[in-house]
Amino acid sequence: MAFQMLLNFFLAFLWMFLKTSFTPAAFVVGFFWGLVILFIFRSYFPDRFYLHRVVAIIKLFLLFIKELILSNLNVLKHVLKPKMDIKPGIFALPIDLQKDWEIMLLGNLITLTPGTLTVDISDDNKILYIHAVNIDDVKESVDSIKNTFEKAIMEVSR
Amino acid sequence: MIEITYEFIVGLFIVVGGLLTLAATVGAIRFPDVYTRNHAISKSTTLGVTMILVGTLLYFFLFEEHFNSRLVLAIMFILMTAPISGHLIGRAAYNSGVKLAERTVTDELERDRKKGKQANSL
Numbered sequence: 001m002a003f004q005m006l007l008n009f010f011l012a013f014l015w016m017f018l019k020t021s022f023t024p025a026a027f028v029v030g031f032f033w034g035l036v037i038l039f040i041f042r043s044y045f046p047d048r049f050y051l052h053r054v055v056a057i058i059k060l061f062l063l064f065i066k067e068l069i070l071s072n073l074n075v076l077k078h079v080l081k082p083k084m085d086i087k088p089g090i091f092a093l094p095i096d097l098q099k100d101w102e103i104m105l106l107g108n109l110i111t112l113t114p115g116t117l118t119v120d121i122s123d124d125n126k127i128l129y130i131h132a133v134n135i136d137d138v139k140e141s142v143d144s145i146k147n148t149f150e151k152a153i154m155e156v157s158r
Numbered sequence: 159m160i161e162i163t164y165e166f167i168v169g170l171f172i173v174v175g176g177l178l179t180l181a182a183t184v185g186a187i188r189f190p191d192v193y194t195r196n197h198a199i200s201k202s203t204t205l206g207v208t209m210i211l212v213g214t215l216l217y218f219f220l221f222e223e224h225f226n227s228r229l230v231l232a233i234m235f236i237l238m239t240a241p242i243s244g245h246l247i248g249r250a251a252y253n254s255g256v257k258l259a260e261r262t263v264t265d266e267l268e269r270d271r272k273k274g275k276q277a278n279s280l
Contacts, residue, residue, distance in 0.1 A: 064237075072178060072205045075198050079185040088194055088258065092270060111241035112204070117197055119248045122270070129270075131193045131248060 004050040008034040048158075056155040063152055067113050074114035078133060089135040090119060093128045093142060095150065100125075102153050109149050164220045171213030178206035191258055192251045200244030208233055 008031060015030025016022055035051070042049040078086055097103050103125055107118040110130060120129040185198025215229040 068201070068205050071201045075185060075201050076178070076181050079181050079188060079198060084188065084190070086189075086194065088191070090258075090268075107245060108238075108241040111244050112201060115197070117193065117200065117248055118245045119193070119252055127270070131197075133194055133197050 001047065001050045001053050004038055004045060004047075008038055008050075010034075011037060053156060056152070060152045060156060063148065064109060064112065067109065071112055071114040075133075086134045087136060088131065088133055090129055090131050091135065091142075093130055094126060095128055097150060097153060098125070099157065102157055103128075105153055106149055109153075113149075164216075168213050168217045168220065171209050171216065175206045175209030175213060178202045178209065182206060192256050193248055193258065196244055196248050196251075200240055200247075204236060204240040207236055211236070 011034030012027050012030035015033060016026045019026050019030075039049060039051075078084075095103065095106065097106055103121065107121065107128065110116050110118050110128065115133045117131045117133075118128055119131045121127070122129070179202065182198050182202030185202065186195050189195045189198055211229050211233050215226060215233075218224045218226050218229075
């Protein structure tokens with residue numbers, strides 16, 4: 001991805017030199033044509049066209065904002081309930097991610113999901129220990145954590 | 159008319175942010191143990207402070223026509239660091255042996271750690 005982006009910048013500068021106009025507008029136009037050229041030659045690169053990854057990152061960010069708001073509503077619900085009927089607990093969640101930064105991102109996302117908080121990571125980076133504020137309704141949402149977050153992160157790193 | 163809409167949006171952000179921070183404080187008093195308190199604090203204050211900062215950013219942008227990029231940086235830093243500090247506080251509490259609340263149902267971390275110790279001693 002970094003190589004394709006660098007090539008795109010290089011093509012944008014090339015465009016500026018060809019036009020002999022060194023303005024931000026010329027850079028943007030050159031960047032756009034560079035993007036088109038990279039898209040035409042996408043099969044020559046070992047990894048996929050880098051805009052896919054940019055879109056995946058934006059999707060992950062929107063997911064993050066959505067989960068942050070949902071988790072706040074969840075906390076608000078527990079805090080303002082007159083009777084405290086929570087059932088906290090720590091459960092283990094096996095993960096498939098391998099790289100360190102992916103696991104860090106997943107841990108952070110889980111910390112900001114409704115009712116869950118990452119407490120520890122096993123030494124071999126295969127299991128996340130998650131503290132849940134209400135273990136009954138979290139057990140079901142484990143699947144959704146696995147499907148949405150892990151998939152979204154894999155989409156970025158693929 | 160447009161002025162009033164702007165004021166309403168900015169006010170909404172700041173008031174909701176303030177209320178969320180208040181709710182986090184109430185949660186810190188009401189919840190039974192460190193871990194559940196950590197839940198309330200690390201989530202509600204993250205969004206609360208972020209919303210107050212977004213409200214400030216919008217106020218200066220809409221009424222003073224001044225885009226303060228430091229506020230954007232502050233929002234990014236808070237969103238990145240708050241969950242990590244929440245995780246580290248929980249982890250430090252667990253490792254130094256802070257007890258979970260009475261009503262806690264399961265503790266699979268303790269189970270797995272015991273298993274690991276047995277495997278090491280064999």
